[in-house]
Amino acid sequence: MQFELTNEQKMIQEAARDFAQKEIAPVAAELDREEKFPAEIVKKLGELGFMGMTIPTEYGGGGMDTLSYVLAVEQVAKACASTAIIMSVNNSLVCYPLYEFGTEEQKKKYLPQLASGQKLGxxxxxxxxxxxxxxxxxxxxxxxxxxxxxxxxxxxxxxxxxxxxxxxxxxxxxxxxxxxxxxxxxxxxxxxxxxxxxxxxxxxxxxxxxxxxxxxxxxxxxxxxxxxxEGYKIALRALDGARVGVSAQALGIAQAAFEVAVRYSKQRQQFGKFISEFQAIQWMIADMAVSIEAARLLVYKSAFVKDTKKYFSKEAAMAKLFASEMASDVTSKAIQIHGGYGYTRDYPVERNYRDARITQIYEGTSEVQKLVIAATVLKEFAQ
Amino acid sequence: MRIIVPIKQVPNTNDVKIDPKTGTLIREGVDSIVNPEDLNAIEAALELRERLGGEVIALSMGPPQAADALKEVVAMGADEAYLLTDRALAGADTLATAYCLSRAITKLGDFDLIVCGRQAIDGDTAQVGPQMAEFLKVPQVTYACKLDVVEDSVVVERHLEDGFETVKARMPALVTVMREANRPRYPSMAGIRRACTEDVVHRWVATDFDAEPWRIGFDGSPTWVKRTFTPPPKAPGKRLEGTPRDVAKDLLKTFTEKNLL
CATH class of the missing domain: 2.40.110.10 (Butyryl-CoA Dehydrogenase, subunit A, domain 2)
Structure with missing residues (x-):
């Protein structure tokens, strides 16, 4: 078992982090407040190759593996969950089924424009x-x-x-x-x-x-x-891939809230001490750190299984279920650490908390993920 | 256009902390990055290539891991990359570094333009670019905030302390650019794939670029570092306290006293 990212994956993670922190994070609160679709940012993401990452280069895609894609979604979600889902939809729910089920003619006609962000899906x-x-x-x-x-x-x-x-x-x-x-x-x-x-x-x-x-x-x-x-089957297959994307989105949202909360706990003083010195806060930080790490392993594993071309519905559902529930919990704790300030729009954890909630619903609710997981497990135990 | 861009891998000084006891930089665990203004140099070179055609060659001298810095600029779009890496080069000051880079550039053949970053964030000397121009006997224009190529010349807008200056120099020439020159692009997926899948970084040892042994590395470096130290922290500013009304009044008074208003 290998827990080290390849050079290529590290470079993609770094490029995504750099872009997300410089170009997206500064405007994320405003985009949220004004319900403004980040069209310019999406266009730039497309030019850099983030809108069709796993599509082979001959169709204008990035030719990357799913783990690279997941690393990028995570970084983008850390800055802005809205941008991350637009990216995830175009990659997982549009480019992927087109590539997997499209005719050669359809692929040649649509994929280069969609994967390069010239057109949006x-x-x-x-x-x-x-x-x-x-x-x-x-x-x-x-x-x-x-x-x-x-x-x-x-x-x-x-x-x-x-x-x-x-x-x-x-x-x-x-x-x-x-x-x-x-x-x-x-x-x-x-x-x-x-x-x-x-x-x-x-x-x-x-x-x-x-x-x-x-x-x-x-x-x-x-x-x-x-x-x-064949449409329903195609939709389900696309959704399997999209669950990997959404689980990475949930991971990024949680990571963002976690980092802000930890930093805040080291600055905020009450009773003459930094609140990070109180066990009540330390326990929350420990729980958050463990659940984020556990989710990250599930998310990366689901991406890895998808790339082996094996059946990955169960892994995708597990990653999505765990990461989305984790994100709601972690962002809630992040607000708790901030106290009243965390409930205001002056701190990003308020947005993180609201953004996390959808990950338990779309691309299949948590309950649907459990159905998928249980069905697969029960099949594995078939006589 | 054949454009050469020498770059340097430096510690990310944004992450560097100072050891309170010794007053020296703690470099352990600090990421290495491409020197920021070298990215501006790459961007300037790529923009010229996009407009006029040709190629952009990145060049660096450093330990084997400096190949990562070269890969990063290949991911941005540089066509080729050369790394001068050899134990014999270790301990070089700016003179020995500029000598090696200029030898390597000579070895690479004809060029039209060398674009450098103004200075590196770890040494802040701004010497290597100008020294290279001297070794190569080409005109140099430093502190560029804008550059363009007109026929056989490079036209550079220089940013000086008391104003701007426009300089025209016949090519081949060397230009050092400042942060204000442009906004470096992000690496693209296609660029990252190329940087990682192909063997894009050519490695040269000292004999590959015909360096004279007495002019390289520690022996070729006349600079003696007498002492390095961290400057004492600035005195804390004046803190205004009281009600917002009082603070605002005091602030206005201070501004007026200092002739800032």
């Missing part, structure tokens, strides 16, 4: 009545000649109002349930595509969350991703 599976029950798609796609005609409403689409292309699911055969779901590559300039309302959220406020309204939107047959009926 989004992923749209969720509907008002298809959340954890994502197979229950009410949006329909009906084949008419050479086009599918899509009608319906999709919700909670990260960056849906900013995206150029969207990987979108719709039911092509309701009688088949989740096996009648098909994935499409949708160009947001097509007639019939409309952005509905944007959500006002507790956290990750700079990463816009859009409703999409589709009215007789014609999608050419050649824009089916994979085969008709």
């Amino acid at each position: 989004a992923f749209s599976l969720t509907e008002p009545n298809a959340g954890s029950d994502a197979g229950n798609q009410q949006t329909t796609a009906v084949l008419q000649g050479d086009n599918y005609v899509i009608n319906g409403t999709k919700i909670f689409v990260t960056g849906g109002n900013m995206a150029d292309y969207i990987i979108m699911t719709a039911s092509t055969d309701k009688s088949k349930g989740s096996r009648g779901v098909t994935a499409f590559i949708v160009d947001t300039k097509w007639p019939g595509f409309k952005v509905g309302s944007l959500e006002h959220k507790l956290g990750i406020r700079a990463a816009s969350t859009a409703e999409l309204v589709l009215t007789d939107m014609k999608v050419p047959k050649e824009n089916v991703l994979g085969t008709p009926g």
